[in-house]
Amino acid sequence: MIICSCANINDRKVKQALACGARTLSDVQAELGVAMGCGSCRDAVQDEISRHYGGAAGVAPAYSGELAPSV
Structure with a gap:
């Protein structure tokens, strides 16, 4: 897909x-x-990066589990 x-x-x-x-x-x-x-x-490329690295492009999440802020 292009x-x-x-x-x-x-x-x-x-x-x-x-x-x-x-x-x-x-x-x-x-x-x-x-x-x-x-x-x-830009968003499609960012999505591919996130999928490849399992989240934010190589950045460890600041919060985990129950402490994660709701969006």
Whole structure:
């Protein structure tokens, strides 16, 4: 599925960049050029990063369990 229309980048390329060590949106932008045109793919790229790293891109949660704030 195409994630970034401006750069013609699909989800497989984003996943490959993450598998090769990209950890942040800035890393993926530098490697693939995503989210540098119109920016409409920014959330989709962030979602892929979160899925790959199981949460916020490589950042340990500040709270856990019952102490987590409700949103």
